[in-house]
Amino acid sequence: GGGGESSEKPEAVTVVLDWTINTNHTGLYVARDLGFFEEEGLDVSIEFPPETGAAGLVLSGKAEFAVSYQEEVTYARAAGNALKAVAAVIQHNTSGFASRSAEDIRRPRDFEGKAYGGWGSPIEEAMVRALVEGDGGDFSKVKIVPIGSMDFFAATAGDIDFVWIFRGWDGIAAELKGIDINYIPLATEAVLDYYTPVLIARDGLLQENPELVRAFISGAARGYRYAVENPEEAADILLEAAPELDRELVVASQRYLAGEYTAGAPCWGEMKLEVWERYAEWLKENGLLEGEFVPEAAFTNEFLPR
Amino acid sequence: MNSSPVKHQSSLGTESIIRLSEVVKGFAGLDVIDGISLSLKRGEVLALLGPSGCGKSTLMHLVAGLDHPDSGEIVIGGELVNGETGRVGYMHQKDLLLPWKRVMANVTIPLRLKGMSKAEAERIAAPLFGPFGLEGFEEYYPSQLSGGMRQRAALMRTYLYRRDIMLLDEPFGALDAITRERLQDWLSGLISALNTTVLMVTHDIDEAILIADRVMVMSEKPSRILEEEEIPLPRPRSREMVMEDDFLRVKRRIYSILRSGGA
Amino acid sequence: MNSSPVKHQSSLGTESIIRLSEVVKGFAGLDVIDGISLSLKRGEVLALLGPSGCGKSTLMHLVAGLDHPDSGEIVIGGELVNGETGRVGYMHQKDLLLPWKRVMANVTIPLRLKGMSKAEAERIAAPLFGPFGLEGFEEYYPSQLSGGMRQRAALMRTYLYRRDIMLLDEPFGALDAITRERLQDWLSGLISALNTTVLMVTHDIDEAILIADRVMVMSEKPSRILEEEEIPLPRPRSREMVMEDDFLRVKRRIYSILRSGGA
């Protein structure tokens, strides 16, 4: 690691999560609680985000790092905000559309005539459209119903047929509840296989204090690698931080994610330019992105430990 | 109508229109009225005098049927009416005008409650604004009137509810000497003209003697009737009488009764 | 102190303690007081009579310094005090007791405002509860008192603020005849004993004649002084005088002035 002068007082660093604490965040907790950050000379505190996300807090310098996702970084950059993704927490998009198996939705075309329950954001609609039309279906036959924060189980118990979920969380929860689901990953359409979540930092910090960034990412990488190798122990560390979480769910989710954090990549955290290009392109095509976006500037692999 | 020396012997009915017998009333742990009997004939005016807090208003409340006596009987027009309202017009000690209604709307409340239309009620009330000294103030709010005008409005409302039997609780309390005099005269005239039966409370002994056929003096609470005095003065009684010997003799008697009963 | 026929000629000071000259006051579009001049000597009692709404309370307000006259001068103790408060004890027409304070705390407000400690203020007030007829009610809330008791408490508070010059606006309005009489006597005694200067408003002509050295009658608004009457009765004046010739002569005169001025 870069900032390894362990004799000095550890440097205080704040990282803000993207959501309620969950298994996407395990590596950070492992690194904190097993002393990986400390060994890098960092004193990391993990904070929880407001409903509107953490990007603003990073930009304002209130926090050094945050957990975010490619979409947010893309929009932030297009709006002229200087922040970058510095590591992908998970290599592939592990979210997708789930339905109860009784609905018999096996492929995107089957969305026709079904009711989709979502947040009501235009991106979401574009994604459903991309999948349906990519599979030769008619998007106009999909009914879109805004359900806000209603979860998969409550929604599909009623008039809603399919919902956007995280495989590693809601999907696992369904398994544990013994509910059979059909799951169509977003990654079915290559363009939708974007990075979520990612770690972000402000451009300024990357220039002024690259050592600190390197130290942080290095600690986080060790944390995630530990989670890959020891899913059960990692789950326990997460549960220690948030005992209110459902233990069974966390452990099962952790086992699933162990295979996803680094899946297929040479090392944890690495991102590919084409993923950034492709997704931004797609957003523009759908009229969802305004302003100038330079994919090369939106992310960097340079701070990843090699 | 008649100016014989003692009016009630000639023009009053013979059977009593209001009769109380041994009425008793108390409030949680406080004996207020300790057995009061009285009776009024049709067209008679009875004035109640007594120390503050002795239960005069409480007694009026009972006669108006707003409260039940603990024991005893209240008979109006031959019917037992313990706790039954609507038999009398009752002017409370406070003026109780609704602050959100203009004077016209306030005084016509009793007519409207009887189901009369607004137009009809106003047609009936309009000619009374003159005699009650409220002409020109029909569309004022109560808060825009002086204390005396409010009291006159309250009296007018009572009159519009029932003019044959009226209970008046200190009807002229807040008035200046002249207005008071004018209204006292007006009330006297009304009573003789309409043969109205009046039970009134007052603190003004002159007023009691000028208007009433009889005066009853109540004791401190728990109150009883200390004494009952016929007023042997001829009618119509003029203001000038106040300084005459007959008047002063009655006044002195009443004073001495009041003093003997007070504390 | 002195029972010569006309008290003010002997025991009153010669220079005036309160002097109003050509005081004028109106409210937005309403002329109320239209030039009033009067003066009181030390120890003198002046009673104001006048129709309801003529501006009596407004005048008291001006003398108390709570409002500025539009023109004219108000001089108290030789100083021009237009709009300056604190020179007199002022008992308002309403009792204005604070409903959230017990009687003791209410009457000691003026002492506490002067910076006195609670204990000291209560030590001074305690012996007065007897004479004011409030003994035993020190720890009651105003809402638990009868109207008469509230008025006495308000009078006591005024007395505790300043007993040398007092403005009393209908101080005995809501009292029954006996209590009223008792307090009138008490006030008379107080005035002679302390040489208190009193400016009072009343609707009760008997009261004015019994207590005052002079009576001033005001006209309808815009009001002026209609007439000023010395009361040529000896002191102490007893209740019995009310029915004597001298008294009645004064009373008749005042009545006729009032009648002439009332609308």
Add this chain to the structure above:
Amino acid sequence: MAAGLLFILLWEAFCRLLGLAEYILPAPSAITAALVRQFDLMLPHIGVTLFTAMSGFILSLLVAAFFSLIMDLFPVLRRALYPYIVVSQTVPIIFIYPLFLIWFGFGLTAKVVVVVLVCFFPVAVSLIDGLQNTDPDLIDLFRGMRAKPLQIFLQVRLPGALPNLFSGLRIAATYSVMGAVIGEWLGAQTGMGVYMMRSYKTFNTPRVFAAILVVVIVSLMVFAAVSLAERFFLSWKYANLRSKS
């Protein structure tokens, strides 16, 4: 007015000088620009939100009137129901909103229910307080004239409680539009809550703030309307004030 202008100028300066990211706090100029550009698009959303807010506001008045009335008629019920009314205000809406969606469907109803839930409490509390304060002597006066209980209620108690009621209505008016926005935020097809949600999900902060501005203005209009209604219904109070000044 002047204070408001100064505030906006300071805000603008603050954003420019500190180079604050739009993400956190867009400058007034950016917000205004977004508002002007987007106003046509916003219009239908504004309509829906206003409709939801007004339906909820009126319903909350009815609900509050109903509860106040029965709690007033039956003192037993008052003691029994008061805690439940308090409870209704302490349950976080976010967590029970899914239940509303299940019970009332995904249409307008669930959003109106949110507005009612937010608005009826201040109205009910003030109406109950107001009805409690009726002068019992006034009631006696009417009883003495053989008025029926309903007549007493309509002619004495309710008018007497109006000043209190309007205090509550002013608070409820303030909350009504925001209540509708929350309902829409929690899931709807149209409305300012949806517009905000979409602007926010596409990270267009100036549009979010332009929408907030619209919500604030609409709220102030509703508030002003209630204040006007108050002046109308309580004209006797203002007549009184006028004669005193």
Add this chain to the structure above:
Amino acid sequence: MAAGLLFILLWEAFCRLLGLAEYILPAPSAITAALVRQFDLMLPHIGVTLFTAMSGFILSLLVAAFFSLIMDLFPVLRRALYPYIVVSQTVPIIFIYPLFLIWFGFGLTAKVVVVVLVCFFPVAVSLIDGLQNTDPDLIDLFRGMRAKPLQIFLQVRLPGALPNLFSGLRIAATYSVMGAVIGEWLGAQTGMGVYMMRSYKTFNTPRVFAAILVVVIVSLMVFAAVSLAERFFLSWKYANLRSKS
């Protein structure tokens, strides 16, 4: 009491007979079980939430007192500030919360600010109304005795406004705990809002409802405490009532 019991029984029956899934509406028995099992874990969260709520409640009283006071002293300021106070209630907290985090940090302060924002409005409105209602004759009485403006304020106007103030405080007390929960939901380390969010996001609906139950009970306790304080400070009012019945 009996009504509450009946309600719970019906709820239980409803869940059992319809075989309602837990994630839609857990049965009271399931909620109770969750509560019993999780109570130790909840305890620290409850403490934090209660602390936040109480700090915010007390602060909101101070803020409301400050605003009411200056708005009362300077009628110009009243007309100028009132709209801003209304505005403060119509801005959705979700969007300005990031600003709070930037200004006040990740600690307790930002949450307390949310509580203040939610609670000070009903208190301020009722206090302003209360101060406006002082009998001008009472003020004259004190002026006549040469009382200083501060003495008049403390001895006449404030005590006279207390009944109104307590109406507002009861509403604010009702909102305070929910305000803290919202603040925590928007981002915190501990507190019932965090607990609920975590239970909710792990699809443990009975725990969410157990937490709501706790929030409701704590809110009722705060409400009861304010009502007690009211009885104490307004004892003269209750003395009055007692003598009338």
